[in-house]
Amino acid sequence: AQSVSQHNHHVILSEAASLELGCNYSYGGTVNLFWYVQYPGQHLQLLLKYFSGDPLVKGIKGFEAEFIKSKFSFNLRKPSVQWSDTAEYFCAVLSYNTDKLIFGTGTRLQVFP
Amino acid sequence: DADVTQTPRNRITKTGKRIMLECSQTKGHDRMYWYRQDPGLGLRLIYYSFDVKDINKGEISDGYSVSRQAQAKFSLSLESAIPNQTALYFCATSDSSRSGNNEQFFGPGTRLTVL
Numbered sequence: 001a002q003s004v005s006q007h008n009h010h011v012i013l014s015e016a017a018s019l020e021l022g023c024n025y026s027y028g029g030t031v032n033l034f035w036y037v038q039y040p041g042q043h044l045q046l047l048l049k050y051f052s053g054d055p056l057v058k059g060i061k062g063f064e065a066e067f068i069k070s071k072f073s074f075n076l077r078k079p080s081v082q083w084s085d086t087a088e089y090f091c092a093v094l095s096y097n098t099d100k101l102i103f104g105t106g107t108r109l110q111v112f113p
Numbered sequence: 114d115a116d117v118t119q120t121p122r123n124r125i126t127k128t129g130k131r132i133m134l135e136c137s138q139t140k141g142h143d144r145m146y147w148y149r150q151d152p153g154l155g156l157r158l159i160y161y162s163f164d165v166k167d168i169n170k171g172e173i174s175d176g177y178s179v180s181r182q183a184q185a186k187f188s189l190s191l192e193s194a195i196p197n198q199t200a201l202y203f204c205a206t207s208d209s210s211r212s213g214n215n216e217q218f219f220g221p222g223t224r225l226t227v228l
Contacts, residue, residue, distance in 0.1 A: 009153070032215065044156075044203065044219040090155060094215065099163075100171070101146075101205075101217055103155040 002027045004093050006104035013081050013111050021076040021107050023091030032094040033074040034101070035065055039087045047089070050074065061085070086111045116140045117220035119204050125226045132191040134223050136204030143209050145187035146217065147171075147179060150201040159202075162187055163209065194227040201225075 007022040025031065035047040048059025055067040065076045074091060091104040117138045126132050136145065143164050148156040148171075158171030160179040168179060176198060180188045191198055204220040 004155075006155075034216070036219075043221040046216065046218075049216060092156075094217075099215065100158060100161070103148075103157070105153055105155040 002093065002095060002098070002100075002102050004091055004102050004104040006089075006091055006107050008107045009105070010108045011110070013109070015083055015111055015113055016080045017111075019076070019078040019081045019085075019109070021089055021091075021109075023074045023076065023104060025072050025074070025091075025093040025102075027072075027093060027095050030096040032096075033065075033067055034092040034094070035059065035063070035074075035076050036090045036092060037087050038090065038106075044090070047076070081109075081111045083111050083113050085109060117204060117206055117218055119202075119220040119223050121223060122221065123224045125228065126194055127228050128195055130194050130227075132194050132225065134189045134202055134204075134225070136187045136189070136220055138185050138204075138206045138218075138220075140206055140208070140218060141184075142206035142218070143184060144207045144215075145181065146205040146207075147177075147187065147189045148203045148205065149173065149198075150203060150222075156203065159189065191225075191227075194225075196227045199225060199227045 003026045005024045033050040036044045037047045048057050050057045050067045058064045089107045094101045120135045146161040147159040150156045157173050162181045178190045202223045205217040207215050207217045
């Protein structure tokens with residue numbers, strides 16, 4: 001069965017620190033990859049997505065992610081986090097075969113000033 | 114204006130009660146989904162519908178039913194609510210005509226508490 005693993009469950013950083021959140025998936029076919037963010041008390045918002053082409057994807061608010069097909073990974077990065085980045089981050093994978101979106105369990109990020 | 118709306122936004126109910134959560138969308142999308150979010154478990158798919166006459170079970174459909182009343186409306190029902198159905202419920206939509214770009218768009222969520 002398809003699955004998505006987010007290895008970091010809770011990350012605590014100071015402002016200006018660099019961020020990398022891991023995401024690995026188990027599926028060998030063609031996939032679409034997403035990172036969603038959920039700010040406290042709010043709904044899911046799309047941060048960035050990969051469908052095809054350049055494996056380095058840039059999203060909103062300075063976030064980027066790199067798709068490494070050989071490693072089945074789609075890690076999220078930001079060079080310098082801000083207090084306003086405090087949120088929960090979800091990686092999600094959609095396979096062309098099933099057309100279902102599978103979510104990871106989420107990573108809670110806390111950024112302190 | 115919100116493209117995907119959910120009502121109610123919050124609901125507290127008692128064990129055994131019937132509850133309906135509603136989702137409406139103005140995006141013109143043909144596909145709609147219901148997820149529940151639990152702490153530490155991420156979002157899990159309950160039901161999905163690829164068009165008005167198509168309803169499919171997701172990974173956790175037990176205890177739930179759905180109705181696709183129109184392309185724009187997709188309701189989730191708990192026939193007899195139980196405490197472990199306390200969760201945040203999200204509706205989502207996507208457009209099958211956008212081949213290779215089937216991003217899902219989420220509603221604001223319904224927080225359901227079953228006492």
